Amino acid sequence: MASEIDPSASMAALFGARLRRLRTSAGLTQAELGRTVHVVSTRITQIERASGHRPTRELARALDDALGAENLLVDLWPHVHRETFPDWSRAFMERSERAVAIGEYAAHAVPGLLQTEDYARALLRVGRSLKDEEQLEERLAARMARQERLGSPDGPALWVVLDEAVLMRPVGGAAVMRAQLARLLRTAAEPHITVQVLPFRQGEHRAMGGSLTVLTLPDGSEAAYTEGADSGQLVEEPGEVKAYAETYDLLRSHALPPDMSLDMIRTAMEGTHRAARVPSRSERRRLAQEQLQQPGGWQLRRGGPRAPRRRPRP
Template sequence: MTKAVDAPSTMAETYGKRLKMLRLAKGWTQRHLGGLVAVEHSRIAQLEGATGAKPTLELSRALDEKLGSDDLLQDLWPHVYRETFPDWSRAYMDYEARATVIAAYTGQTVHGLLQTPAYARATLRVGRSLKSAEQLEERIEGRLSRQERLAGSNPPTLWVVLDEAVLRRPVGGAAVMHEQMAQLLAVCRQPNVTVQVLPFSQGEHSAMGGSLNILTMLDGTVVAYTEGADSGQLIEDPHEVKSYGISYDQLRADALPPCMSLDMIRSVMEDSSARVPAQPQRRRLAQVQSQQPGGWGLRRNRGRAVPRPRP
């Protein structure tokens, strides 16, 4: 009787089965293959069994090279890492990987395609769907790997509108934010990348409270994706997508022009007075203010509490 073979239920299992098939076709042991790509044989066993940490892009490239597999494992890798993200974000990433034009608005954080490693870590480590430190590392690598398309041979056009709050919120601390803003200035030198800042002075708008992405495919198909802290929605209906596209065009029109946006990013990066005092400092300042004549009717002036002039 022929024994039935279970089909892979995850992309990690598919990756492992393909790796094992390629290795056996070469007549190599796990130890031999591990030596060729500079990893322990137990790591090869984990990959083939879909246990332990998921494969990295660098390791997938090395395995393809040694096995002569014509980039098979590299092609599978993006689907493997996407499994570490919530279900509601995977469909978006599939579209993003194929998009020729990516138009985005983000209200709380820098867009994932523009994040530094430290900034990505700071944002991903507070995700409520995060289950382990291992998964955090997988998500960081997955997010950063998406950025490779921007510098590739046929990169997408990326147009991002950042809310001013993105620049003002010290995600990861002052050093991380300084590096992140320097990264924004650097990536905007690429002809396919444009960044605008939507200032607070523009007031309310239709995309407040989350992010909005409009993706255009090579065949002209356009989809929209909205995302909050714990959920996301992919919109494929043409009429709804058109409505979201109009909202995005309004955001882009209300935002500062690209050159002025870069000036604002530089200003925030260089303005040391924009740094928020640490909590102990704020507590001491509050105590000083409450004890001064006029109570809370005080203002800061060069680090000291000075009473406002009375009428």
């Protein structure tokens, strides 16, 4: 008889223990369950023992359906994959999964919510906290899964400011980068997603040195998250969050308007990029007002467009 796994050892161990209990209650062997969800029996063994690759979201859903678990395994799955990331990023991930509006300034790379799989793999591969290829695939699966909420009916409004450096750095090589830029152009056409570019010619600014995210939660409160190459910090103290939100508003007001930003992304994708002509303050104001007059235009606050606050669902 296989030794019992300690469910308190990790979320993967808890998932495995719950799966084993559900399987035995259903009177199924590992081989029988594997055939039902179209995987080999050793895959079921690995999951139950919390060894090897963690289950994908699709496999967790298939196991849940096969065992009539009423979403128990599906609900556990995000917590299992969150363990593959450093401690300092987990609290931020939990809050971002609940956010109704997300504002991001990306200094070095396309934000995870908008990354292609190949682009994400290239970035994750160079992470200093990465242990091996197995963990790489686990982190990649978790990142891709988080993108699903962006397209759901209750997904967040997303406003992204990309530093011009993000467009110029060919992460993964030329082909991967072209596909990533094309993805940005497609997603920016969605009514709840806005993309701007902060050109080099705008010079220095308050967020230099790292990326910044401002989250609006269902109760109307906000949290800020700053991140460098190997560390991150979640900020929830209202005064500090307000200061970061003001910094983010300034970045948006200094960035190119959305239409001009998409033109810059397009020229970068086509290999015809040139340094941006930064519009004057009066031109930016005029372009912003034109943007606001379009269907779904967002209100200005502190001189820059601000993501809308959604009322919590009853």
